[in-house]
Structures are given as C-alpha cells and as structure tokens.
Amino acid sequence: MTDFATTKSMFHLPEGVLYLDGNSLGPLPKSAAKRVESMLKDEWGQMLITGWNKAGWMGMPTGLGDRIGRLIGAEPGSVVVGDTLSIKVYQAVASALELNPTRRVVLSDNGNFPSDLYMADGLLRSLGPDYELRVVDPQDVAEHITEEVAVLMLTEVDYRSGRMHDMKALTELAHANGVVTVWDLAHSAGAVPVDLSGCNADFAVGCTYKYLNGGPGAPAFIYVAPRLSGKVRPALSGWLGHEAPFAFDLDYRPGAGIERMRVGTPPVIQMAALSAAMDIWDMAEMADVRAKSIELTELFIARVEATCPDLSLASPRDPAQRGSQVSFHFDEGYAAMQALIARGVIGDFRAPDIMRFGFTPLYIDEGDVEQAAQILADIITNKLWDKPEYKIRQRVT
C-alpha cells in the first residue's frame, strides 16, 4: 500500500495554500533543491565535460523513461525523456505518418490540447496540401476511425473536463482499420493507471511537470511500442538518436529501439529535479493513487453540490470516466477563481466558464479537500468576488 502521509511529507507545500492545480504544475519535492545543488556543484562543477559519462548524464533520459514507464504500463526500454511535449507530439505524429505512408488524414478531437492540434497542423502543412487534420467532437471519434485515417492522435484525459477516452477500445478500433495511434498522456501519467502495453498502444507522449512534479519546464517523454521502434524513421533525426553519436559520421543511422527518439542534448539540470520527483513516485502504486483520487474527487463533488447549487458539474459523474480532476461550469467562474486563489485555494480557470480542480493523492488528502470545499462555499454563497477590497486584504503573496 502506498503511504500517502509519507509522500505528502516529501513535498514543500506553502503555508496557507491548498494546492488543487497539480494538473498544471506539480509542487516542489523537498529533496529537489539538494539534488540539483549536488548535480551543479559535485557533477557539473567538479567533473565538467566528463560528467556525461562519470555522473551518468547520458543515461538519464532512458533511466527516467523506465521509471515513468512503470506508471504507464510501458515495457522497460520503451520510454525516453527529452524535449518538450509539443516536440514529442510532432515527433510521434511524424513518425506514425511514415508508418502509414499511403494515407493522408490525422484524426483528432476538439477535446485535445490546442497545442497538440497546432503541432500536428504545422507538420501537415509542411508535408503538403494532400494532408488533412480532421478534428471532430470527442464522442464522434469512433465513427470517424476509417481506412482513410493514417494516425489517430488523442489526449486520453480532456484537460478541461477530465473526461477520459477509452484507450483500449479506440486503439483496437484504430488497429482494425489500419490506423496508427498517438496518445497524449499529459493528464494521465501519474493521474490514472495507464496500460500502454495491455492496450497495444503504438506511440504515446506526455509531460513531467504536471502530475509527475518534475518542475517548471521539465522535459517530456515519448513511448514507442517495442514492436515498432526498430521500424520507425524518426523525423527529428538528432545526433543523440544516432547509432553512434560520437563517431560524427556525416550520415544518419538511427540508434537501437527507443534510443532513436532522442534528439539533442538533454536538459541535465531539469532531469536532476525530475529524478527527485521520481523518487517519490517510486514509492507509489498507481492502483492506490487511483483509488485515493476517486475518493477525493467524489468527496469534493459531494461537498460542492451540497453547498453551491449555482455550480454545475462539467466532469463526468462516473469516476470511471473521469481523470484526476473535477471541473464545474459557473458563469462567474473567472472572478470566483481569483477570489479562491486570494483565499489560498489554487485551482484554475479555463474559458469560457470552467473552474478546474486537480486532485493529487501524493500530497492532497481528505482534510485539504474538505477545507477547500468550505472556502469555495463561502466565496460562492457570499459572492465575495464582488467585494472590491476583498482580494487586496486576503491576497496570498
């Protein structure tokens, strides 16, 4: 059993703050500052260039990849860390398209991150006018999976509502139609159990600064199914993905397996912070995290619905259909969220009217949820955002 009291004690959580925005940026692991300091002083400072081998910097992208892989049902050696999520989306979609060279359609939905759609759109424009990014409503995805589609690019958990796609069913349907899949796990990794191997997924990508707590600008990760990684020509053919990076050959030859999805020099300082976060994740089982997450979200929904009738649930009511967040529609949502933040409850707002709250069992417990719901009730019941002096007096600095 995961010991959540211990994991909570391993994060720095500022006094007077109830942090329900770990789905945007996770909090600081207490050990991160020391870990990074040691990386700077003992490794960079003392070893200089030799740190790439002596301190093991070169192996960090795959080492961290495997630790993340455990949380998402990935086979060892199938995940590598690097770049940003946008770049990894581009790399995955470009590589997936090359595995399906006669087709021209990338299918996605309007519940996907706009950033993923932008990257795919940019890629397809480069490839030529025959290519099409087809964006449908989330509930219509299945019926649009046809033999015309080259790549299905979806985010499993909707960033606004928390609605989850059925990864296994859609992947099966995609394969039955000869479609290659790219799953974005930005709101899944560390939030819900993912079974990439069991779903027979092809490509997956995700970020490490949200539920994984790797810090602002922490690198992304990419998964390629072992049955595919030897066949992929990485569109972003970088030198660290070369079979022999230090031979400095003029011609590119892709490295073995997942190594070929590496591109340029990985961000060692960011990876040091991420490794401190993964130490905490190493103590956690996703089944426990999921069970606790459902308790917390159910509790929050019950409290808010009991006290704030003007808020209407924007997330699926069935926890099995929902990620680790809860969203409510509220016309005054933006102002109410500002007031809430001024009172120390940090959630966020997504246009046009969504108040969004993330639940992260590693450091949020029932007591936090009860308190946050109480403060929310106070703000909504008394329309505190209307009081001009309010935010100034109460602002958390």
Added chain:
Amino acid sequence: MTDFATTKSMFHLPEGVLYLDGNSLGPLPKSAAKRVESMLKDEWGQMLITGWNKAGWMGMPTGLGDRIGRLIGAEPGSVVVGDTLSIKVYQAVASALELNPTRRVVLSDNGNFPSDLYMADGLLRSLGPDYELRVVDPQDVAEHITEEVAVLMLTEVDYRSGRMHDMKALTELAHANGVVTVWDLAHSAGAVPVDLSGCNADFAVGCTYKYLNGGPGAPAFIYVAPRLSGKVRPALSGWLGHEAPFAFDLDYRPGAGIERMRVGTPPVIQMAALSAAMDIWDMAEMADVRAKSIELTELFIARVEATCPDLSLASPRDPAQRGSQVSFHFDEGYAAMQALIARGVIGDFRAPDIMRFGFTPLYIDEGDVEQAAQILADIITNKLWDKPEYKIRQRVT
C-alpha cells in the same frame, strides 16, 4: 575594458584542472547554484503555478535572448531561447525553406556538425524525394551557391579545426542568388564577434552550454532577422508561439515577431542557471574577448610548435580565419589526450586524429596556457601514454 581577472574569479574551476574544453561544456558560474536554489525554493516552491507570471518565467526566453543577442550583433527582440540546438536547426531550415517555396536544395558543407546535417536530412526526407541536402567541401561552398539553392545552412566555426567561414561575404553571395541563410553559431557565440545585423543574416541558431556556460543541456537560441520574422510560418507551431496561448483556440495563429519561434514550455530551471552565466557575459565586451582569445591561441600554438614537432596544426594559422580553439593532428592523438586529461589538462579528441583545445578568456589566462603547453610537451616528448601505470597513478578523480 573587460576585467578578465574578475570574470575568472566568478567561475568554479576545480583544483588541479586546466580546462581547455569550454567549447564542449563551459564551467559552473559560482552564482549558479544559489540562483537555481532560489528559483526552486522561492519561486517554484512558494509561487507554484503563479511563478509563470510572478517570477517572470514566461518572459525568460526573450529576456535571455536579448542578452545573448548583444554578443552576436542581433537587434533587440530578434533572439529567443528554447529547445535544443538540433530542434532550432530544424525549425530554422524548415522556416527558411518555406520562404523559398519553389526551390528544393539545402546546401551545406562537410565541416558542419553532423548533427545539423542529420536534422536537415530528416526534414528533407519528410518533405519528399524532390528535396536534396547537398554537402560540399567547405572551400567549395561559394561556387555552389546558385539559383537552384533554397537554403544555405552553415556553421560559422568548424567544430574540429576552428576554421571560420566569412559570414558576411557568403550571406551577400547567397542573397544575390535568392538563397536564404541559416548560420549555426554553436562555436561562435561567446567565442568570436558576430554581427548578424551587419551581415544581413536571415536565420541563426546556437547553443548556450559551450562558450556561454549555461550548463549541461542548457537551451538553444534562434535568431530571425526582424525583416523576416513577421513573414515566417514556424514549422514547429507550438502553443507558446501562438498569438494568444492562453485563449486555447483550436486554430494556430503565429505570435508577433520572434515570439512565434517559441514552441513548448521552456526549461525554467535550466534558464535560471543560464541567467547566472549571462550575468558574467553582461560584464564582457566581445572585442576584448576576441583580442584576448587571439593572444591565448597564438601563445599556445607557439609553445606547442616549439616543443612538439610531431604535432601539426589543424587550425588556420591566421587568427582572423580561426575561432577560439586550436587543433592539432597527431597520430597518437587519442592516447595522448587521455594522458593529458589524466594530468588535469582537459581538451578533447575528434576522429580521426585531432587534439582539440578551446580558449575561453573569461576564465583561462596566459598562465594556464603556459602550464597546459608544458604538460603537453612533457607527455608528447616522453610518450607518457605508453606507460601503463601512468594513468592510474595520476588520474584526476
């Protein structure tokens, strides 16, 4: 006048090490650990998600870009930091190609970084069989600049020999032939004066972990000439390059000017370390750095040629044709470099036979160069690499 004694005192240089590999990875600025610790504890730890605005993380890529821009003759607002150099090469070449849509050839040379060639090759393969990466000998570049060429992609300073291209002349010739230019400044930024604006350069890219001392995996930078940045459709169309990233529109609209070359979430921890390095650069004038660099390289060449007749200069003899490094051919170069490193003089080796030494006036002075040359002479004269016990007894740990 740049005060090099002061700048030297601002770096941590390990006891007993003469570091002539700052062209691979610069050393640790003494203030970097504190800066990063403060970013972690006071910003990430206390501000959490609000750090993006309150701590100014969102503005760091352009703020750092302008500080780097001063060193490379870039107009304010024309440089942005992010991603890796490989990604920035891809982005620059892809964007440059779109400005020249009727042509299909990218011209480069075999003195370029293989990694740049890999990225361009991968891009051109994606675009289709009509596209060609044409790689010629460095001295033949000018005669291959024709109206067939879409993009000229060159690294100004050869990473092995230090030979410099004439950026101004080649850019002029390129423009006269309707060719868009992409200059890689990896071995130029902080090494030699660069005048992008005066050269009328189109695109430039570079990294910040070599001469700029930003740390392992520090982000890259990209320059786009102000006259072009409003016309560029960024092939890597990421959400932070969007006109309104937080509107979460489904359609991509490029941001103003250089902002559109941003892609995903920037690496805040790496940027904090880089900002400590740039504090030192803010105290330096590139003209002084160049004058001192020439003194140091001339001194090293003179000493080595006087004491090691078996080594032959692989760098241009004329300092005006040479970057801030000196390379020698030597048949036993690999073994000799290992022995040298064991004696605390860190340079590096590049196949097949090149011993490479970087000279970085911010923290290397005449005394260091004299000492390094003496140790090299001892090793070469006495063939110390042949003594099996040697490395073990003398190894710097």
